[in-house]
Amino acid sequence: MAVIAKDGYIDLVRDKVENFNGNQLVHVGWDDHLLFSAAQAFPLPPEMPFQVLVSEVMTSVFNDHPDFAKIDWSTVKWVLDGEALCLIWKNH
Amino acid sequence: MAAKRLNLRKRYELLTRGMGWETTHQKMDDVFPYDTFEGIKITDWDKWEDPFRLTMDAYWKFQAEKERKLYAVIDSFAQNNGQTNLADASYLSAIKLFITGVTPIEYAAHRGFAHLGRHFRGDGARIACQMQAIDELRHQQTQVHTISHYNKHFDGLHDPFHQFDRVWYLSVPKSFSEDALSAGPFEFITSISFAFEYVLTNLLFVPFMSGAAYNGDMATVTFGFSAQSDESRHMTLGLEIIKFMLEQHEDNLPIVQRWMDKHFWRAYRLLALVATMQDYMLTNSPMSWKEAWDVYFVENGGALFEDLSRYGLRMPKYHELATAEADHISHQVWSVFCSLGNATGFHTFLPTEEKMDWLSEKYPDTFDKYYRPRFEYWHKQQKDGTFEFQKGLPQLCQVCQIPMVFTEVQTDPMQISYRVTEHGGDKYHFCSDGCKDIFENEPEKYVQAWLPVHQIFQGNCGGATIPEVLEWYKFAPEDCGNYIGSRDHARWQEWKGADVAVKQA
Numbered sequence: 001m002a003v004i005a006k007d008g009y010i011d012l013v014r015d016k017v018e019n020f021n022g023n024q025l026v027h028v029g030w031d032d033h034l035l036f037s038a039a040q041a042f043p044l045p046p047e048m049p050f051q052v053l054v055s056e057v058m059t060s061v062f063n064d065h066p067d068f069a070k071i072d073w074s075t076v077k078w079v080l081d082g083e084a085l086c087l088i089w090k091n092h
Numbered sequence: 093m094a095a096k097r098l099n100l101r102k103r104y105e106l107l108t109r110g111m112g113w114e115t116t117h118q119k120m121d122d123v124f125p126y127d128t129f130e131g132i133k134i135t136d137w138d139k140w141e142d143p144f145r146l147t148m149d150a151y152w153k154f155q156a157e158k159e160r161k162l163y164a165v166i167d168s169f170a171q172n173n174g175q176t177n178l179a180d181a182s183y184l185s186a187i188k189l190f191i192t193g194v195t196p197i198e199y200a201a202h203r204g205f206a207h208l209g210r211h212f213r214g215d216g217a218r219i220a221c222q223m224q225a226i227d228e229l230r231h232q233q234t235q236v237h238t239i240s241h242y243n244k245h246f247d248g249l250h251d252p253f254h255q256f257d258r259v260w261y262l263s264v265p266k267s268f269s270e271d272a273l274s275a276g277p278f279e280f281i282t283s284i285s286f287a288f289e290y291v292l293t294n295l296l297f298v299p300f301m302s303g304a305a306y307n308g309d310m311a312t313v314t315f316g317f318s319a320q321s322d323e324s325r326h327m328t329l330g331l332e333i334i335k336f337m338l339e340q341h342e343d344n345l346p347i348v349q350r351w352m353d354k355h356f357w358r359a360y361r362l363l364a365l366v367a368t369m370q371d372y373m374l375t376n377s378p379m380s381w382k383e384a385w386d387v388y389f390v391e392n393g394g395a396l397f398e399d400l401s402r403y404g405l406r407m408p409k410y411h412e413l414a415t416a417e418a419d420h421i422s423h424q425v426w427s428v429f430c431s432l433g434n435a436t437g438f439h440t441f442l443p444t445e446e447k448m449d450w451l452s453e454k455y456p457d458t459f460d461k462y463y464r465p466r467f468e469y470w471h472k473q474q475k476d477g478t479f480e481f482q483k484g485l486p487q488l489c490q491v492c493q494i495p496m497v498f499t500e501v502q503t504d505p506m507q508i509s510y511r512v513t514e515h516g517g518d519k520y521h522f523c524s525d526g527c528k529d530i531f532e533n534e535p536e537k538y539v540q541a542w543l544p545v546h547q548i549f550q551g552n553c554g555g556a557t558i559p560e561v562l563e564w565y566k567f568a569p570e571d572c573g574n575y576i577g578s579r580d581h582a583r584w585q586e587w588k589g590a591d592v593a594v595k596q597a
Binding site for chain 1: 125126129130131276424427428431462466469480482483484485486487488495496497499506507508510512516518519521534535536537539540541542543545546549550551
């Protein structure tokens with residue numbers, strides 16, 4: 001339903017991807033680990049490999065939890081906006 | 093023949109009605125361009141019942157009397173160093189949150205009512221709004237004057253208005269007030285006068301004022317007393333506007349219900365900050381958030397809506413969820429503040445053993461099971477010297493703008509509540525169905541939201557690093573961080589003696 005306004009409404013999308021200096025907004029949450037009160041927000045280059053998201057970006061924040069280092073990434077279940085995300089994890 | 097004796101209402105009507113008039117040189121719709129576009133139909137403005145029946149001279153007399161008393165107390169408090177009688181200096185985190193997060197919304201309410209005081213077609217409604225506009229400005233001023241004394245002795249109180257417009261947790265009250273300010277007059281008054289100043293008012297007022305009373309803050313208590321008669325007028329206006337709209341035309345009911353649902357939810361989410369203040373910032377907590385919610389919303393609010401059901405109005409949507417969340421929100425919000433205490437303008441501190449025992453008692457179903465473990469873990473880390481503030485920034489809800497800390501309390505309290513919708517090819521994220529519904533109803537409004545975390549990433553907040561952002565916020569280093577080891581703490585120990593039992597661990 002459209003906004004109810006008196007005259008023409010200003011068309012402004014404040015968080016268009018172009019506004020993030022070449023980055024893409026990504027939120028990552030770790031279910032059942034509420035030591036981190038909410039999902040974390042990151043501005044990331046879209047070409048960043050997923051491996052780097054895990055090994056560098058996520059590690060930098062989630063490593064504070066003692067369980068993080070013990071994660072077996074090949075068994076992790078990923079969910080994107082409520083839907084299961086199928087990833088094939090190759091350990092090198 | 094003796095003239096017929098008039099009652100108070102009739103006398104007031106005769107005195108004040110007819111001050112307005114039907115314009116002839118300009119169309120009434122041009123003189124009052126804002127009061128019909130929302131779709132609210134008013135057939136007869138003369139049916140408006142004045143909620144306060146005050147003439148200007150009566151108003152000034154009552155208000156002047158209260159000011160004389162209030163400022164005498166403030167002066168006395170200052171002269172007698174009343175700040176030394178606080179239960180603990182850490183209590184002032186509540187007052188720092190108040191001056192930065194509540195006082196500016198008093199000013200926003202002043203602006204909003206000033207606008208309505210010009211733009212309602214009915215002269216009775218205009219007068220009521222004009223008086224409330226003055227009341228709200230008075231509240232902002234008296235709060236600034238009351239709290240300015242603390243600014244002489246403690247950190248974090250120096251730039252509330254600058255910070256309100258910029259700081260990550262203050263965008264919660266800011267966006268709340270701007271949502272109402274940018275709506276039409278009938279939505280504004282439903283939001284502020286009814287949802288906030290009637291249905292939920294005690295949940296803002298009582299925690300802060302009884303918190304002040306129980307923690308030696310005589311200055312704030314006195315401000316609270318001086319605002320009480322203003323608040324009772326405001327409540328009356330809120331009730332009157334609802335009844336007036338619902339009695340004027342049956343088409344108004346669905347609009348009013350939708351606004352009720354929206355603004356109940358927005359105000360309830362804003363009150364999460366009060367919940368955490370009440371349970372965690374007060375050295376002595378007279379009442380838990382859950383207790384306050386049970387009395388002021390479940391009981392009192394329930395009775396109110398029972399009364400209003402004759403108009404066809406029902407309880408606000410998601411009220412059952414709000415009641416279920418009462419066991420959780422204060423702990424969830426304090427967790428995120430403790431995690432990000434390096435970036436708050438008030439000091440954070442972990443709950444003491446004594447406080448945790450109180451929380452166990454007040455929240456028997458949830459505190460020990462879900463929240464005590466993390467506080468004990470952080471205590472251990474602080475003892476070991478391994479505690480660090482969280483390194484990342486949290487995901488924020490697009491509508492309420494609170495970090496997404498709320499969980500699926502009715503089914504799985506360990507599961508963060510995630511909701512998402514798409515608009516214009518982009519995905520938007522919410523903490524709840526309540527916030528998602530608000531967005532989906534008027535997406536063009538909420539895609540304009542100025543979300544602090546996103547704005548930092550866009551480079552609009554002074555720089556890419558946290559220190560640069562804090563400087564842009566005008567947070568001095570001594571404003572932030574743990575209470576223990578802060579300047580406020582050192583000053584307190586200087587006054588009270590270093591051997592005084594530390595009130596916060």
